[in-house]
Structure formats: structure tokens, C-alpha cells
Amino acid sequence: MNATKILVPLHEDDVAPRFDLATEVLIVSKKGKTISKNKRIVALPRASAEQVCQLATTEGIDVVICGGIEETYYQYLIWKRIQVIDSVAGSSQSALKKFAAGDLQPGAIL
Amino acid sequence: MAPEHKAQKLPTIHQLFGYTIGFSHLLDEIAIGVAVIGLDRKIVAMNQMLKLLTGFSQKESFGVPCRHILRSSLCVQNCPAFQINGKSGPKCIETDLISKDRQLIPIRITFALLKTNSGKIVGYLETVEDLRPLKKRESGSFEGYSFEHIVGKSPEMGKIFQILPSLAQSESSVLITGETGTGKDMVAETIHHTSDRAKGPFVKVNCGALPETLLESELFGHCKGAFTGAIENKAGRFQLAHNGTLYLTEIGDLPFSLQVKLLTFLDDKVIVPLGTTKEIVSDVRIIAATHRNLDQMVAEKRFRKDLMFRLNVIRLHLPPLRERQGDVRLLLDYFLNKISAQLGRKTPELSKRALKILLAYSYPGNVRELRNFIEYTVNICTDDKITPRHLPAYLTDPSQAAVVEVAPPATAGIAAESEKQRLARTGPDQPWPEIEKQMIIEALVKTGGRKSRAADFLGWSRSTLWRKMKQFGIRG
Numbered sequence: 001m002n003a004t005k006i007l008v009p010l011h012e013d014d015v016a017p018r019f020d021l022a023t024e025v026l027i028v029s030k031k032g033k034t035i036s037k038n039k040r041i042v043a044l045p046r047a048s049a050e051q052v053c054q055l056a057t058t059e060g061i062d063v064v065i066c067g068g069i070e071e072t073y074y075q076y077l078i079w080k081r082i083q084v085i086d087s088v089a090g091s092s093q094s095a096l097k098k099f100a101a102g103d104l105q106p107g108a109i110l
Numbered sequence: 111m112a113p114e115h116k117a118q119k120l121p122t123i124h125q126l127f128g129y130t131i132g133f134s135h136l137l138d139e140i141a142i143g144v145a146v147i148g149l150d151r152k153i154v155a156m157n158q159m160l161k162l163l164t165g166f167s168q169k170e171s172f173g174v175p176c177r178h179i180l181r182s183s184l185c186v187q188n189c190p191a192f193q194i195n196g197k198s199g200p201k202c203i204e205t206d207l208i209s210k211d212r213q214l215i216p217i218r219i220t221f222a223l224l225k226t227n228s229g230k231i232v233g234y235l236e237t238v239e240d241l242r243p244l245k246k247r248e249s250g251s252f253e254g255y256s257f258e259h260i261v262g263k264s265p266e267m268g269k270i271f272q273i274l275p276s277l278a279q280s281e282s283s284v285l286i287t288g289e290t291g292t293g294k295d296m297v298a299e300t301i302h303h304t305s306d307r308a309k310g311p312f313v314k315v316n317c318g319a320l321p322e323t324l325l326e327s328e329l330f331g332h333c334k335g336a337f338t339g340a341i342e343n344k345a346g347r348f349q350l351a352h353n354g355t356l357y358l359t360e361i362g363d364l365p366f367s368l369q370v371k372l373l374t375f376l377d378d379k380v381i382v383p384l385g386t387t388k389e390i391v392s393d394v395r396i397i398a399a400t401h402r403n404l405d406q407m408v409a410e411k412r413f414r415k416d417l418m419f420r421l422n423v424i425r426l427h428l429p430p431l432r433e434r435q436g437d438v439r440l441l442l443d444y445f446l447n448k449i450s451a452q453l454g455r456k457t458p459e460l461s462k463r464a465l466k467i468l469l470a471y472s473y474p475g476n477v478r479e480l481r482n483f484i485e486y487t488v489n490i491c492t493d494d495k496i497t498p499r500h501l502p503a504y505l506t507d508p509s510q511a512a513v514v515e516v517a518p519p520a521t522a523g524i525a526a527e528s529e530k531q532r533l534a535r536t537g538p539d540q541p542w543p544e545i546e547k548q549m550i551i552e553a554l555v556k557t558g559g560r561k562s563r564a565a566d567f568l569g570w571s572r573s574t575l576w577r578k579m580k581q582f583g584i585r586g
Contacts, residue, residue, distance in 0.1 A: 011186060017177045018208060021186045068181040068208030087165075087210050089178030107210060109170055109178070 003029040003036070006099065007061040008092045009052055010041070015088045015095050019069035020049035026092055027059060035096050049073045056082055065095050065104065134168065143217075143238035146224070147176050149231070151191055160238055163217070165210025180238070182207040182219060190221035191234055197391045202353045204241065204306045216241040218309050239309075258300040260293060261444045264434040270297075270426065277424055278304040283376065285361075285421045286399040288428030291478030294399040295359065297428065302355040307395060310354030313347050318363030326368055327384055336385025348381045348392045355395045361421065362402030362413060369414045376420045396421065431473040431480065438469055441477060445484040453488060461497045467505055470542070547582040550575065554584070 006029070008015055009022030016022035023044050029036040044051055049069075053076055056064055063083045077084050088095050090110025098104040122130045133155065137144050143160030145153055153171045156179070161167050166179045177185035184190065184205040194201055200222035207215050217238050224233040257271045277284065278301045286294045295314070302312040320328060327336075331346030347356060358364070364372065375381055376396065380389040398421045407413035431438060442460065450457040460468070473479050483502060491500040498506045549568060557563035565575040579585075 011177075014175075014178075016186070017181045018183070018186050020208075021183060067178065068210075069212060070208060070214050071212040074212055086212070089174055109174055 003031045004062045005029050005060055006035075006063045006065060006096065007052075007056050007059065008065045008095065009067070010092055011067075013091050013093070015065060015067050015090060015092050017067040017089070019052060019066045019073060019086075021047045022052060022066075023047050025052060025055060027061070028096065030096075030100055033100050033102070035100050053077060053080075056080070063099070065092075065099060143240075145176060145180070145236045145238070147191075147234040147236055149233055151176055151189070151234075153179055154233065163209060163215060163238060163240055164207065176236070180207055180219075180236075181209075182217065184219060190219070194221060194223060194234075198393065199352045199391075201393075202307070202309045204308075207238075216245055220309070258303065260296055260300060261441060262434060262437045263440055264429075264437045266429040266434050267437060270428065273426070274300060275304060277301060277426070279306070280424065281395055282423040283396045283398070283421050284424045284426060285404075286397065286426045286428065287404070288399075288401065289430045289474075289476055290401050291473075291476030292428035292430060293477055294401075294428060295357070297426065298355075298357045298359075298397045298399060301397060302357070302395075305355070305395070307354050311351050312355050312357065313351035314357045314359060315347050316359050317368075318360035322365040322367065325365065326371070329368065330371065330381050330383050331390075332384035333386045336383075340385065343383075346381065346383060348375065348394055349390060351394045352392050353394075355397055358396065358398045360400055360402075361398040362400040362404055362407055366412075366414070369417045373414065373417045373420065376417075431476045438473070438480065441480055442468060442484065445481050446488065449481075449485050449488045455488065456494070458488065458491050458493065459495050461495050464496045464498050464501055467498055467501060471505060543582070546578065547584070550578060550582065550584055 005027065008026040008028070009019050010016055010024040010026050011018075011022060023046070025042050025044065027040045027042060029038070042055065044055075050073075053073055055061075056077060057080050061082055063085065064077055065085045065088055067086070067088060069084065069086045074084055074086060085099070085104055085106050085108075087107040088104065088110070089108070094110040095104060095108070098108065098110065121133045123133055123136065124130050134157070137146075137155060137157035138159075140157055141159060143163050144157045145160055146155040148154050152173050153176050156168050156171055158168075164171075164179055164181070166174075171179045177189070182205045184203055190201045190203065200220055202218065202220045204216070204218050207217055209215055218241055220237045220239075222235045223231050224235050225231055257274055260267070260271070262268075262271075274297070284298075284301060286297055288294055298314075299312060302308065315325075315329060317325065323337075327340075327344065327346070329346050329348060331349055332340050332344050334340055334343050358372075371381075375392070375394075378389075379391060379393070381392055382389055404413055404418055404422075408415045408418050431441075442465075446460070447457050468480075468483065475482070483505070486502055487496050487500050493500075550564070553564040553567045554561070557567060561575055561579075562572055565572045568575065570578075
């Protein structure tokens with residue numbers, strides 16, 4: 001079974017409320033219903049939606065879990081065949097747990 | 111996230127009317143977004159308007175940290191809850207949010223403390239205004255050769271238009287200099303209206319209009335009993351301008367003792383009202399203006415050097431109308447259209463002779479004087495065409511010109527002599543070449559026939575004088 005690569009823009013331990021203002025992103029894999037323990041946090045030189053999009057494409061990300069995202073970037077990621085679960089509010093851990101369980105929907109308040 | 115909040119019901123208001131009303135109903139009637147936030151920065155209540163803006167309902171937002179609902183740049187980068195305290199007043203900031211339907215919306219947030227009667231801080235009140243209609247209007251209201259209501263196409267004004275937007279976004283003090291009527295007040299207002307403080311008040315104080323003691327109380331406020339007649343506490347202009355701009359016009363006339371107090375404010379951002387030792391924090395941007403030469407006043411020790419340096423962070427000099435090449439014609443048309451529209455009249459046309467007189471005039475009163483001419487003319491003229499007889503008498507009647515105050519010349523010599531004087535001597539109907547010829551002869555007579563000095567007098571180069579002398583057949 002192929003692993004699913006997930007990217008979560010971070011604000012402290014939470015899913016960043018704004019995709020374009022995140023300065024850190026969490027990259028993690030999911031195999032089956034299990035989130036891998038190998039997590040990678042990438043610090044960005046500055047907050048930039050373009051840079052997060054670029055990171056998502058170069059890292060081969062399958063799913064982006066984020067808070068508020070502008071339509072342009074949302075459509076770009078979809079075009080790049082990346083699934084986007086947006087408007088998620090809450091901690092990144094809860095979001096990943098819910099995603100692994102197959103319960104995470106756009107607009108989820110955790 | 112705080113599941114116990116989800117079960118909570120919104121409170122009701124009992125004592126406001128004879129009947130009980132729901133708090134949410136009250137909030138929903140407010141035409142801008144409102145959120146009541148707890149000290150833990152979680153949403154306690156929000157209204158329908160905020161739901162429309164953010165896309166999150168009252169039910170799903172309850173107990174959720176406000177940054178996840180509002181999702182403004184401010185929430186992430188510079189949360190106002192950390193900046194506001196019991197001493198400071200509400201914060202008003204322009205920012206943007208991303209709604210649930212992925213739209214980036216420009217907004218203006220006002221963030222205030224909620225206190226009990228005893229002054230204990232219990233939460234925050236946040237109001238959110240949608241700025242989209244305003245931004246649309248701003249982008250649609252562009253007029254060529256103008257910035258807000260300032261009109262001009264000369265290179266001098268082009269430089270001002272270029273600098274104004276960045277100046278508005280800055281928080282630094284601005285010192286506007288320029289002759290009377292050049293538009294200092296208008297520029298100050300424009301800076302305020304295009305800045306992030308636009309929602310806040312724009313308070314204007316004329317430092318030369320009040321006696322020293324009154325001015326102090328007016329600017330800094332006073333406490334009850336501070337002096338005879340102080341029967342109640344009065345907030346000063348600094349307090350009234352909180353979160354906005356305080357425009358100090360005629361700063362050159364500010365008494366020396368008050369210059370020290372202003373200096374203290376510029377350093378510490380606190381004011382001390384008369385009759386108290388309590389300091390009040392005031393978040394105010396200062397814009398000062400004067401038609402006086404402050405550098406000279408500093409040299410003469412009539413204006414504090416340190417205050418001058420603090421005010422002079424950004425200096426904006428507005429050029430007089432006589433130096434704004436091509437702007438007189440533009441302004442004539444602009445005011446003709448504007449004033450005619452205000453009076454509900456058809457815009458009259460300027461006859462060639464009237465236009466010639468208006469273009470030849472030097473406008474010592476600058477744009478204000480030009481506007482007054484047009485206002486007078488439009489009121490007087492009942493025809494479709496403005497002729498010289500519709501113009502103010504002192505423009506066309508040399509005998510009346512003598513009573514008009516003449517502006518100080520910009521440079522020495524005949525070239526800088528007021529146009530009014532010249533018109534008084536020559537008459538407006540005299541062709542320009544003849545006036546020029548007369549000027550050359552006068553300059554040569556005054557300088558004893560020395561051409562280089564006569565050229566200096568006229569503000570021309572020697573070759574221009576030589577060429578014009580040759581043209582008019584004047585032998586040196």
C-alpha cells in the first residue's frame with residue numbers, strides 16, 4: 001500500500017489559521033490508518049502561499065490540511081492533483097488523527 | 111475544543127426594556143460584524159453580519175479561538191489582545207481575512223476591552239467592517255491629474271502625488287510647509303483619509319487661534335477644579351484624536367511653553383491634563399503645518415530646535431501656484447465644473463480675454479484665491495460665457511488693484527513683482543509683449559543700463575535678455 005504524504009501549515013501546534021501566513025509546515029506520511037512517527041517540520045524563510053504551494057509540489061504531497069486558503073492557491077493545488085482539506089480549526093495532531101480515521105472534512109472544528 | 115461551550119445558550123437582557131430581549135437578537139441588528147471574545151481569546155458570541163463575512167456560524171464558532179474564525183492577518187501576526195491594556199483605548203486597524211469560501215476580504219477591525227463597573231477586564235469586543243465597497247469606490251473614483259481631492263498636473267504636484275500614498279502608510283510625524291492657500295489642510299486630511307487611521311478621528315487645532323492658557327486646556331484637557339471655571343473634566347484634543355490624526359495648523363504660532371509639552375508627547379506618547387499628574391496614553395499621529403519659515407524661527411530662538419527635529423521627520427513643501435506650470439488652467443476648469451455643479455448651473459465657458467487675464471495673474475493667495483475668483487465669477491455670471499466684466503473688479507480695474515494686499519515677492523527684482531501691481535500699472539488689456547518691453551526698460555533704468563544686472567533683476571539669463579532686447583528693438 002502506498003503511503004499518503006500530508007502537509008499541514010502550522011501556527012504553534014495548531015493548523016495555521018491562514019495558509020498564506022504560515023512560517024512552518026509539518027510534513028508527515030500516513031500508511032493505512034496510521035500516521036508515521038517520522039515527522040518533518042520545515043521552517044520557511046518568510047510567510048508565503050506561493051512557497052508553501054511550491055513545497056507541496058516538490059515534496060510530492062498528496063494531501064494538504066489547512067485553515068483559510070485563498071481560492072487561487074486552492075485551485076492551483078487541486079490542479080496539481082493535491083487534495084486540499086481547508087478551513088480546519090484546531091490542533092495539528094487532532095487533525096491528523098481525524099484524517100487517519102477518515103473523518104476529516106473541510107470546515108472541521110476540532 | 112471546549113465542548114462545554116457548545117451547550118451554552120446566549121444570555122438575555124432583562125433590564126434594558128420592560129421585556130426580556132435576546133442578546134443575539136441585539137447583536138444581529140448591528141450592521142457590522144461583532145464578536146464578543148473571552149479573556150482566553152475564544153468566541154463567546156458573534157452576530158449574523160460576522161457570519162456573512164467569515165462563513166462560520168455562531169453555533170460552530172462558540173468556544174473556538176477567534177483566530178480560527180476571523181482568520182485575519184492581524185490575528186496571526188499581531189494579535190491586538192496582547193497590545194491592548196487598561197490604559198490604552200480601543201485599537202482600530204485595517205487588515206484582511208480569508209472567509210470560509212476562500213475570499214480574501216479587506217476589513218477594518220476595532221478591538222476594545224470589556225470591563226466590569228469596577229474596571230476589571232472580562233473580555234474583548236471586536237467589530238469587523240467589510241471594506242470591499244469602500245475599496246471598490248476608491249478604485250473607481252480615480253480622476254486624472256488628481257489624488258483624492260488635490261488636483262494638479264505640474265511636475266511639482268506629480269512629485270507630491272507620488273510621495274503621498276507611502277507617506278499615508280507611515281506613522282511618522284509630518285510637517286507641511288507652504289504659502290497660504292496652497293492646500294496644507296487638504297493634504298493633511300488626505301494623508302489621514304488614505305492612512306490606516308482613516309476610521310479614527312481627524313482632529314484639527316489652529317495653534318494660532320487661541321490664547322496660550324486656553325490652548326493648553328484645549329490640547330491636553332483639564333480636570334475639574336484645575337482652574338477657575340473648570341467645573342468639569344474635559345478631554346483634550348489629544349484624547350479626542352486617539353487612534354486618529356491630530357492636525358496642528360499654524361504650528362509656528364504655538365507658544366514656547368506648549369512647545370515643551372508637545373515635545374514630551376512626541377517622546378513618550380503620553381499626555382498629562384491640566385490639574386492632574388495622571389498620565390494618559392494617546393495613540394495619535396501628528397501632522398503639523400505652517401506658512402512660516404520654521405528654520406528661521408529656530409535660528410531666532412522663537413521655535414524649539416528639538417521640537418522642529420521631531421516634527422520634521424517627513425517634510426512636505428507645497429509649491430505656490432505660480433510655480434505649478436500648467437495647473438492654473440486645469441484648476442480653472444476643475445473649479446468651474448465643480449462650483450457650477452454645486453450651484454446646479456450649466457458650466458459657463460471662459461472667454462479668451464477672461465482666460466488671458468486669469469492666466470496672467472500671479473495668485474498670491476494660491477489655489478484658495480483662484481477658487482474664490484471662480485466662485486465669485488460663477489455667481490455673478492448669468493450668461494453662458496464668462497467675460498472680463500464678470501471677473502472681480504481688482505483684476506480688471508487697475509484703480510482698485512492698489513487696495514489689494516500684495517504677497518511678498520519670492521525673489522528680488524521686477525520678475526518677482528506681483529502681477530497685481532503690474533496689472534495695476536499696465537492694465538490687463540495691454541498685450542504681454544508690451545508689458546515685457548516695459549519691464550526690460552524699467553530693469554535697465556534701475557540697473558543703470560548694466561545688462562547682466564538687469565537680467566538678474568528679471569530672473570532671466572543674459573542671453574534671454576539680449577534676445578528679447580533685440581526682438582523689441584531696445585538698444586543697450
